[in-house]
Amino acid sequence: MENLKILLVDDEEEFVTTLAERLELRGFQARAATNGEDGLHMIEADTPQIVILDVMMPGLGGLEVLKRIKAQNPQIHVILLTGRGSTKEGIEGMQLGAFDYLMKPINIEELIKKMQEAIKSQP
Amino acid sequence: MNSKNLWTRFTKGLLQNADDDTANRYRILRRNIFILMFLITIVPLIIMAVIYQHEYQASLKKEIVNPLKTLANKTKHSFELFLEERLSVIRFIASSYSFEELSDQKTLNRIFKTLMDEYCCLIDLGLINKKGIQLSYVGPYEFLGKNYSKQSWFHEVVVKGNYISDVFMGYRQFPHVAIAVLRRTEEGRYLILRATIDTSKFDNIIASMGLDQESDAFLINSEGILQTPSRFYGKILDQYPVPLPMGNYGPIVVEEVDPQNRKMLVAYAPFAKADYIMVLTKQRSALLKPWYTLRSKMLFIFAISVVTIILVVFKLVDTVVKRVKEADEKRELAYREIQHTHKLASIGRLAAGVAHEINNPMAIINEKAGLMKDLVAHDDQFRKKEKFLGLTDSILQSVERCKGITHRLLGFARRMEVQLVELDVNELIQETLGFLDKEALHRNIELKLQFTDNLPYIFSDRGQMQQVFLNILSNAFAAVEDKGQIVITSWEEDSDTVGVSIRDDGSGMSEETISNIFDPFFTTKQKGGTGLGLAITYGIVKKMGGEIKVTSKQGEGTIFTVYLPKKAKIGPGE
Numbered sequence: 001m002e003n004l005k006i007l008l009v010d011d012e013e014e015f016v017t018t019l020a021e022r023l024e025l026r027g028f029q030a031r032a033a034t035n036g037e038d039g040l041h042m043i044e045a046d047t048p049q050i051v052i053l054d055v056m057m058p059g060l061g062g063l064e065v066l067k068r069i070k071a072q073n074p075q076i077h078v079i080l081l082t083g084r085g086s087t088k089e090g091i092e093g094m095q096l097g098a099f100d101y102l103m104k105p106i107n108i109e110e111l112i113k114k115m116q117e118a119i120k121s122q123p
Numbered sequence: 124m125n126s127k128n129l130w131t132r133f134t135k136g137l138l139q140n141a142d143d144d145t146a147n148r149y150r151i152l153r154r155n156i157f158i159l160m161f162l163i164t165i166v167p168l169i170i171m172a173v174i175y176q177h178e179y180q181a182s183l184k185k186e187i188v189n190p191l192k193t194l195a196n197k198t199k200h201s202f203e204l205f206l207e208e209r210l211s212v213i214r215f216i217a218s219s220y221s222f223e224e225l226s227d228q229k230t231l232n233r234i235f236k237t238l239m240d241e242y243c244c245l246i247d248l249g250l251i252n253k254k255g256i257q258l259s260y261v262g263p264y265e266f267l268g269k270n271y272s273k274q275s276w277f278h279e280v281v282v283k284g285n286y287i288s289d290v291f292m293g294y295r296q297f298p299h300v301a302i303a304v305l306r307r308t309e310e311g312r313y314l315i316l317r318a319t320i321d322t323s324k325f326d327n328i329i330a331s332m333g334l335d336q337e338s339d340a341f342l343i344n345s346e347g348i349l350q351t352p353s354r355f356y357g358k359i360l361d362q363y364p365v366p367l368p369m370g371n372y373g374p375i376v377v378e379e380v381d382p383q384n385r386k387m388l389v390a391y392a393p394f395a396k397a398d399y400i401m402v403l404t405k406q407r408s409a410l411l412k413p414w415y416t417l418r419s420k421m422l423f424i425f426a427i428s429v430v431t432i433i434l435v436v437f438k439l440v441d442t443v444v445k446r447v448k449e450a451d452e453k454r455e456l457a458y459r460e461i462q463h464t465h466k467l468a469s470i471g472r473l474a475a476g477v478a479h480e481i482n483n484p485m486a487i488i489n490e491k492a493g494l495m496k497d498l499v500a501h502d503d504q505f506r507k508k509e510k511f512l513g514l515t516d517s518i519l520q521s522v523e524r525c526k527g528i529t530h531r532l533l534g535f536a537r538r539m540e541v542q543l544v545e546l547d548v549n550e551l552i553q554e555t556l557g558f559l560d561k562e563a564l565h566r567n568i569e570l571k572l573q574f575t576d577n578l579p580y581i582f583s584d585r586g587q588m589q590q591v592f593l594n595i596l597s598n599a600f601a602a603v604e605d606k607g608q609i610v611i612t613s614w615e616e617d618s619d620t621v622g623v624s625i626r627d628d629g630s631g632m633s634e635e636t637i638s639n640i641f642d643p644f645f646t647t648k649q650k651g652g653t654g655l656g657l658a659i660t661y662g663i664v665k666k667m668g669g670e671i672k673v674t675s676k677q678g679e680g681t682i683f684t685v686y687l688p689k690k691a692k693i694g695p696g697e
Contacts (some may be wrong), residue, residue, distance in 0.1 A: 012483055018490035025497045056479075083482040104482045105526055110697035 005048035009039035036060025069096040075120035195390035199401035217306040235261040246319040253313035287397040290350040337409035478529035492518040500627040555592040573612040583691040602629025631677040667691040
């Protein structure tokens with residue numbers, strides 16, 4: 001479970017870097033990107049097993065990023081983060097191939113549980 | 124108030140939806156429509172009745188006037204014929220006999236006897252010479268040698284050739300009429316033959332008219348002196364009390380009021396040769412009897428019509444105004460609902476925006492505090508580790524609370540995700556009560572469940588339905604005192620609907636509170652109330668195609684009633 005490569009994509013830099021650090025503390029290999037383009041580049045450079053992706057981002061939106069990830073690397077598990085109560089985006093994301101979605105602020109233990117489920121679900 | 128003001132007020136009240144005092148407005152509306160309808164139905168009726176009365180009276184009068192005139196004329200002719208007959212027989216005698224023969228008392232006696240046999244009513248007969256001296260006389264009086272030259276009738280007969288006197292009382296107090304003719308003999312001598320007639324025949328003629336009790340017929344002369352007795356106006360030679368019409372006239376009918384204040388129709392028919400006027404009077408009331416009968420019948424019908432119209436109009440107006448009122452109320456309700464929905468929608472959008480904006484910094488706080496906790500937790504050297512962990516936990520808990528609030532806000536706003544499953548409402552309520560069991564036990568609140576067994580399942584969203592009942596129950600718990608009572612009842616409202624009521628014996632609510640109770644952010648709780656619970660409940664119930672109603676009385680308690688369709692009809696959301 002440890003040594004999982006995780007990529008965090010969120011426009012809130014403070015959030016994403018801190019969360020990455022916390023995951024690092026728990027033994028994950030977590031990297032952070034603050035926009036969709038950077039995120040996609042980083043996936044190309046070093047493909048992670050799990051991407052944690054914010055839905056609401058300026059520029060390239062989370063769902064668009066999700067589509068591109070799934071187009072190129074369908075094996076990557078994507079867990080979406082939404083800041084909005086509307087689960088419309090969450091459900092849409094799951095239809096596009098996301099594993100699940102979480103609402104911010106997130107509970108790190110819950111996130112890890114979801115990641116574990118995602119890995120286990122792999123055929 | 125002048126008529127213009129009244130009219131303005133009237134039309135304003137009738138046509139304009141003045142939304143000032145509502146109860147008053149419907150009262151005015153009702154009154155105005157009533158007056159209007161009453162007028163447009165009654166006025167033509169009245170006009171018709173008046174015209175009919177007028178026309179009928181006119182034609183009736185004509186029908187009465189003409190026969191009256193004819194009868195008067197006919198009777199006048201009878202009189203004239205009678206008098207003319209007497210005149211002509213006297214004239215015949217004057218022509219047939221010589222002056223000498225007529226001046227002979229014996230011959231005159233013979234002639235008079237024969238006349239008495241042939242013609243009734245002759246009293247006497249006499250010859251008068253040119254100087255006015257009575258030369259011969261047959262009759263009851265001693266007139267022989269009497270000089271008439273100073274009397275007016277003598278001059279009249281000399282000038283006109285014949286004469287008919289007014290009625291006069293003879294010596295024996297009998298009404299008489301004197302008639303006289305003048306003849307000029309071949310020798311150029313004047314011969315005046317004069318006869319007196321008993322007027323009892325006049326009475327016969329009048330009797331033959333066959334008059335009824337209200338009618339009167341008599342003769343008068345041009346001065347209005349009665350020539351025959353009258354039923355109403357006295358005996359012979361009395362003055363007829365009604366002024367005569369002026370001027371020369373043929374037979375006419377006039378309306379008169381006699382000294383006894385009777386309204387009369389009077390026919391006057393003046394004689395051609397004598398100074399008599401035939402008078403025929405009839406009381407109007409008698410003449411118009413058929414009219415009065417008809418009028419009372421018409422009045423009766425009129426009254427019945429008016430009463431019927433009033434009743435029908437009243438009922439009609441009542442129905443119409445009720446309908447208008449209902450329509451107004453429905454419109455008002457629909458409008459309020461739309462307003463409410465709009466309010467919810469805009470507040471929802473605002474809440475969603477706010478929640479989202481807050482969620483991001485909250486997420487940062489969460490992660491920073493989390494990291495702080497992680498770092499301290501892994502650092503065994505950290506001096507005030509326990510205290511620090513307590514602080515970060517406290518931050519994280521606060522974040523959790525904020526999350527709860529923003530999630531509720533978002534939950535209120537968002538398009539609700541619905542998962543329809545078969546639900547047993549009774550079981551669902553039992554389950555929901557599980558959240559509140561402890562509080563009920565603690566506060567000694569009696570929970571009374573009046574469930575209908577075998578209640579049909581509803582097809583709806585479990586979580587949302589739970590939220591509905593939880594919100595209402597929380598309010599009920601907040602409303603009741605310790606040791607209070609909450610009664611939950613469930614029933615099958617109809618084939619499509621299940622009803623649930625939650626009644627508490629708490630403090631109840633004011634009208635104002637009730638009207639705001641489903642508005643977002645409206646709360647009466649001193650602290651801790653977001654004012655979203657019942658707004659969310661309302662939103663969910665509406666979205667599921669159900670109804671929620673509140674009745675409350677201050678000091679007695681509140682009843683929330685929820686009607687849920689067996690198959691949730693998901694309405695449009697945000």
